[in-house]
Amino acid sequence: MSGPARVIRWYRLAVRLYPRRFREEYGPDLVLLVADQLRDEPSWRVLARSATDLALTLPTRHLEAHMDRSPTPLVPAMFGALALSSVVVGITVGHPLVLVACVAVGLVAGWLGLLSAHRARPLTQPRPKTAQWWKLLAAGAGLLTALIATTTATGELPEGAWFIAMVAGLTAVVLLGAGVVLGIAHLASRPSRGATA
Amino acid sequence: MRRSRPLPAASLHVVLALLDGELHGYALMRRVEELSDGAVHMGPGTLYGTLNRLVDTGLIEETTDRSPRRDNERRRYYELTPNGRLMAIDELTRLQGLVRRAAGHLPGGAPA
Numbered sequence A: 001m002s003g004p005a006r007v008i009r010w011y012r013l014a015v016r017l018y019p020r021r022f023r024e025e026y027g028p029d030l031v032l033l034v035a036d037q038l039r040d041e042p043s044w045r046v047l048a049r050s051a052t053d054l055a056l057t058l059p060t061r062h063l064e065a066h067m068d069r070s071p072t073p074l075v076p077a078m079f080g081a082l083a084l085s086s087v088v089v090g091i092t093v094g095h096p097l098v099l100v101a102c103v104a105v106g107l108v109a110g111w112l113g114l115l116s117a118h119r120a121r122p123l124t125q126p127r128p129k130t131a132q133w134w135k136l137l138a139a140g141a142g143l144l145t146a147l148i149a150t151t152t153a154t155g156e157l158p159e160g161a162w163f164i165a166m167v168a169g170l171t172a173v174v175l176l177g178a179g180v181v182l183g184i185a186h187l188a189s190r191p192s193r194g195a196t197a
Numbered sequence B: 001m002r003r004s005r006p007l008p009a010a011s012l013h014v015v016l017a018l019l020d021g022e023l024h025g026y027a028l029m030r031r032v033e034e035l036s037d038g039a040v041h042m043g044p045g046t047l048y049g050t051l052n053r054l055v056d057t058g059l060i061e062e063t064t065d066r067s068p069r070r071d072n073e074r075r076r077y078y079e080l081t082p083n084g085r086l087m088a089i090d091e092l093t094r095l096q097g098l099v100r101r102a103a104g105h106l107p108g109g110a111p112a
Helices: A003-017 A020-040 A043-068 A074-093 A096-120 A129-154 A159-189 B009-020 B025-035 B044-056 B082-104
Strands: B060-062 B077-080
Touching (some): A003 A043, A020 A043, A074 A129, B009 B060
Antiparallel strands (some): B060 B077
16 A cells, blocks of 8 residues: 555544534545645655644544533533532631631632523523522522531631621621512513413 | 635545535545645545534535436546535635735734
């Protein structure tokens, strides 16, 4: 088998590494392009360029293919698990500094979880703002739980932490209140079953 | 519809190469090399990944079946859409302005 034929054979096999959709759409064109190059250039140069190009473009094509896929709840679930486990670890260890760090990690992971869940949701009609009531309620409840867990684990809070605890408690109450008000408004604005039928 | 963001380098090279008319993959690759004075060599994966994106965004379209071809092997031809042509001209204008302004800051003026 000659040099060019070997390169074409190798490249035809290598094209299988691309995502299926890209391969099915452009596979024959990719191989044809390499065959065209082999008519004008030495085999070693075409081989080196094709191998470099393959190494550089494979991750991109796979990333693009992944982003085109239907969203799955895996990423939000992972962030949710991280948030929960960090809070559990913080409470279990019991040291104030570890607890604060774990709660911080938990809050960030929780926020990322909500964000990824929001992005992963199927596209539907725009929802009214009042439909967000449960998020405020959940955030308020989460903050209040974290606050109670922190004060329970540490016993007596150091002097400087009181101010932070008060602000956190006030924020939790405001979030809970806003959640309840928006929830009532949302339920009141929903059309009744009889009206929609 | 015109895009305000500059095109990525590979897309820019492809749309500029297609300004003269339709080309198939290998001719496009050669045209990009020629336009860049041999500085840019697009590999197969880069070229077809870029073509795929440009087709998706409506800047180029496939014209393979539009007219009879002389090629024995069936090749896919691409050309700029009206939007793609506007985009290519916009990019050229933007780059010309960039070069002009940058050259004004060079010590001793613009290079010959």
